[in-house]
């Protein structure tokens with residue numbers, strides 16, 4: 001098969017080895033970490049910002065939509081090309097361009113894998129804070145797209161708090177820089193507006209981040225509870241007492257059982273919930289903080305408490321949490337990760353309501369989540385081979401979202417809206433709220449070719465996603 | 476082409492939605508910005524009528540200056556046009572504070588100090604210590620993106636604001652963000668409002684993350700002969716795994732007002748540590764060794780009350796220089812490690828300047844300068860900031876300083892800022908001409 005003229009033009013920009021266009025190759029790019037899929041017509045792997053700009057300009061000339069993709073680990077379908085078109089995969093732009101030790105900044109390319117940044121600066125006693133559990137596979141560009149969090153973002157903040165500047169190929173094809181190494185530059189905070197915009201406002205080609213000194217020491221506690229309420233009350237009181245740990249993660253019983261079946265982290269399988277709490281920083285005072293947390297947990301009927309004695313035990317305790325999603329695979333063929341946030345004090349009633357959804361829809365739901373900031377991750381277990389079960393699962397997910405909204409929460413804490421929740425936006429925001437948000441889109445992407453079909457509901461979407469006319473291109 | 480504004484009709488319309496006055500002469504003076512006084516002052520009592528008033532102005536082609544406490548109206552260029560001051564101070568209610576959630580929501584016209592005292596009663600605070608004058612409102616603080624020494628550890632408004640409601644020029648009030656501490660649901664318009672100088676909409680309500688008051692809070696300082704060594708000590712101290720609450724570089728003129736004795740040394744480094752007692756003590760010892768290694772003098776420890784007085788005095792004086800007195804005050808946005816060198820470079824500009832900087836890389840220069848010499852002073856300061864990779868904003872132009880280049884040269888990103896402004900405020904109703912690049 002001969003490449004079409006459009007594909008040939010892509011090849012002219014990035015070279016033959018960096019364009020995929022036959023059906024077999026394209027199939028590998030039709031999904032991300034979520035449950036949806038859609039096929040691109042071409043995949044390009046640019047090696048420079050200039051190439052990205054040329055690709056975007058080409059798409060503009062031909063009126064073809066394009067979608068940026070990093071590691072493809074997103075959980076809301078952010079990098080799925082819903083409207084077809086070109087998938088711009090940034091994994092070949094994966095260099096650390098600069099480490100500025102004096103100013104505690106790094107400048108990186110978007111395709112750099114999250115963990116590799118921390119590894120690159122560890123020798124200098126530094127790290128990059130946001131640590132999604134997917135950090136071995138997700139990219140900094142994808143993190144910027146989704147404003148990703150992670151277990152250790154409770155005290156230190158999420159991606160938006162650590163990204164200070166971006167170089168972006170704008171939808172008009174121009175390369176421009178927002179922000180930079182210094183804080184509070186004149187003008188609108190377009191870096192802030194760009195982070196979390198899910199690839200709909202342009203493509204980041206360079207990212208300036210904050211580096212942070214590694215903690216000198218750490219204390220990791222595992223507190224075991226017979227009721228979820230006691231665990232939740234412990235979370236609220238620890239924070240209310242002014243101790244903000246680096247992380248507070250919760251796993252409920254079903255999650256514990258799954259973890260023990262695969263990872264053997266030493267979690268009790270018969271408990272209702274465990275909390276994994278970590279305090280870090282300067283060595284001085286850490287024991288006092290750990291003790292204070294211990295006292296609070298005990299006052300809330302913790303049935304046992306364990307403080308990791310050494311790095312090895314700490315690793316073990318964390319392996320259970322970090323491997324939790326994967327472990328669910330042991331007890332179910334598939335699972336659907338729901339991401340929602342509620343005010344911390346609402347956790348007990350919201351968790352109860354989620355359990356009720358499980359009963360109502362006859363689906364098992366496990367909870368593994370960032371309890372400290374009220375960021376829930378109910379994992380709905382299902383079997384896609386059973387007709388109708390995926391649909392029922394998605395409905396249960398939507399129901400859980402409604403519970404979050406009623407509790408004063410929002411639709412996503414860190415995975416984004418993507419295509420998954422676009423239709424639910426109207427249940428949280430008024431049409432007018434969304435119109436105002438879309439002014440930003442209209443200002444920066446008037447043609448609407450940058451990752452269409454994401455974040456906001458598409459009118460008439462229930463029938464079919466309106467496809468941009470791709471006719472005449474001859475893919 | 477700007478059509479003539481029909482103020483009589485507008486006045487009637489505004490009166491039908493909110494308290495509206497037509498100040499004249501001396502009465503209008505307090506509402507003037509950059510020498511321009513408004514024809515009307517409108518003070519709505521709820522967000523909806525504020526929206527209606529804004530829409531009425533927009534329809535009439537009248538230019539609006541959103542007005543909070545009116546304490547920082549000196550920032551930015553003088554408005555190109557100015558017909559109506561739209562005052563937010565009646566929107567001053569606390570909407571929600573659930574201490575267990577460590578979040579708070581209040582109307583944008585509430586004063587910052589009132590919010591702080593509400594939170595303090597629960598052992599919490601909005602972790603922001605901006606030098607502002609009494610009466611500064613939440614909305615005004617956001618629009619001007621003010622922060623103080625403690626931005627170093629606690630973050631700035633861009634990090635603390637989790638939700639906003641704003642009246643748009645079409646009169647409707649829309650919201651973005653939420654009341655939870657972690658959120659990726661729709662575009663983060665909160666970020667656009669922070670530092671936008673009220674050019675996109677008028678904030679009516681803000682939600683913040685709050686923090687517990689720290690159990691321990693200590694302050695020290697150390698004198699330096701050379702600002703570069705002080706700067707080096709500062710950047711080295713930023714390498715501690717627990718951030719200092721504040722690390723400020725001040726010159727002798729600034730230190731003298733605070734009653735600090737530097738024994739003739741021209742510079743000092745002030746440090747504040749907050750948190751758990753043992754960690755705070757450790758930071759003291761790190762400060763001592765860190766400053767000694769860079770030729771700092773002996774570290775002086777302040778008693779608790781003395782420290783409190785020091786910081787409040789420092790902020791008060793900074794607020795007056797930035798927003799009150801008739802003088803020239805500039806803020807430089809620098810890389811933290813460049814601060815010492817830039818401080819040294821700008822010490823020679825002007826007569827007896829006050830120079831002070833926060834550990835975040837915000838460095839301030841302030842002096843009384845004759846109107847005729849201000850442009851040259853600004854140019855020299857800006858040159859020093861740009862040479863170090865930074866930028867400079869003129870915060871206080873002083874009386875008669877209307878011709879100064881407040882925001883500095885155009886940047887390529889401004890094209891996109893203009894595009895955003897056109898979408899949010901197509902007729903240029905809000906604060907026309909005051910922001911970067913004539914926005």
Ligand SMILES: Cc1cc2nc3c(=O)[nH]c(=O)nc-3n(C[C@H](O)[C@H](O)[C@H](O)COP(=O)(O)OP(=O)(O)OC[C@H]3O[C@@H](n4cnc5c(N)ncnc54)[C@H](O)[C@@H]3O)c2cc1C
Nearest residue numbers: 070071072073074078133139141142145148149199204414
């Ligand atoms: C097992 C597992 C655990 C996870 N744990 C966490 C967690 O703890 N916390 C968390 O927050 N997330 C988590 N995630 C979700 C996911 O890893 C994050 O959203 C991650 O940031 C996605 O990065 P990516 O490189 O895979 O991006 P992709 O999935 O490829 O893309 C994500 C979005 O970013 C956009 N994008 C990609 N690159 C760019 C760019 N250069 N410029 C502009 N936009 C771009 C895409 O268009 C898309 O909208 C997890 C996922 C999995 C599978």
